[in-house]
Amino acid sequence: MMRSPARPTVTAPTAASPLAAAIVSVARGELGVRETSRNQGAGIEKYWTATNYPDGYANREPWCAAFVCWCVRAALQLTGHYTRLPQSASVSGLLNWARAASRDRVLEWHDTAGGRVTPIAGDLVIFMPNFSHVGIVEKFTADAGGVHTIEGNTNDAGQREGVAVMRKIRPLTLCGSFVRFT
Numbered sequence: 001m002m003r004s005p006a007r008p009t010v011t012a013p014t015a016a017s018p019l020a021a022a023i024v025s026v027a028r029g030e031l032g033v034r035e036t037s038r039n040q041g042a043g044i045e046k047y048w049t050a051t052n053y054p055d056g057y058a059n060r061e062p063w064c065a066a067f068v069c070w071c072v073r074a075a076l077q078l079t080g081h082y083t084r085l086p087q088s089a090s091v092s093g094l095l096n097w098a099r100a101a102s103r104d105r106v107l108e109w110h111d112t113a114g115g116r117v118t119p120i121a122g123d124l125v126i127f128m129p130n131f132s133h134v135g136i137v138e139k140f141t142a143d144a145g146g147v148h149t150i151e152g153n154t155n156d157a158g159q160r161e162g163v164a165v166m167r168k169i170r171p172l173t174l175c176g177s178f179v180r181f182t
Contacts (some may be wrong), residue, residue, distance in 0.1 A: 019083075019181050020122020022075035027136045027150040027165075030071070034164040039063055039153070046070060047152065053089035062161055065094050067152025068124055068134050072181075083181060086124075091132045094124070098179040117178055119147055124179035125170070133160035137178070138167065146171045 033043035039060040047066035048057040050073045056066060069086050076083065084101045088094045119125060123137040125147060135151035147170045155162030158170070 017122065017181065019075060019079050019081045020120065022079045023071055023122045023136060023181070024138055024150070026071045026074045026078070027138070030067070030152070030165045031150065031167065032165065033152075048089070050085075050087065051089040052087040056089050061089065062153050064134050064151060064153040064160065065089050065091050067165065068094065068136060071136060072124075081181075091126060091128055091134050094134055094179075095126050095128060095177060098124075098177075119172075119175070119178050120180070122181065125149055125175050126177040126179065127160075127170070127174055128176045130174050130176060131160050135168065135170075140172075142172075147175055 030043070033041070035041040035044065039062060040057065044063055045057045047063055047070040048054050050070035051066050053061070053066075056063065066089050069088070073085055075081075076085065084097075086094055086097050086101075088097050119137045119140045121137055121139050125135050125137050127133045127135075133151070133154070135149035135154075138148045138150050140147055149168045149170055150165065151162075151168050152165045153162050154160065154166050154168060155164065156166075158168050
């Protein structure tokens with residue numbers, strides 16, 4: 001009797017890559033950067049230099065995606081890795097970049113293998129379609145609230161139009177997509 005080939009077991013990675021670890025380290029170094037007026041303040045202008053919209057700072061645009069792009073660029077410089085840089089100043093543009101750059105960098109909430117995606121440190125978390133916001137996964141603990149993130153342009157209430165780079169804990173059900181750099 002001929003047996004069908006065994007299906008590969010999908011297991012969640014338990015450790016971040018050196019690049020992913022660098023992304024988290026860079027983001028941690030930015031904790032506490034705060035606005036002094038709407039979408040402006042010391043430390044925030046530099047985030048826009050990593051985007052294709054450097055006028056975003058002068059125009060007082062929301063800066064969560066600019067923060068993420070800057071952290072990725074800084075981590076790539078630290079590690080010497082090369083990848084196609086995200087440069088979108090918008091969350092939807094960031095997701096479109098990830099999908100175009102490499103299908104396996106975007107891990108949807110409902111994974112094509114039929115299981116749920118388990119986020120790991122260094123993943124980018126895109127909250128669309130729930131709301132237009134993006135952050136960096138610091139860790140995931142299913143038993144302690146969910147996805148621990150570092151986000152730019154958020155506040156104590158966790159809103160997407162906030163005042164600082166802060167740590168947040170988000171329920172996994174709020175996450176739309178994860179971008180993982182391999």
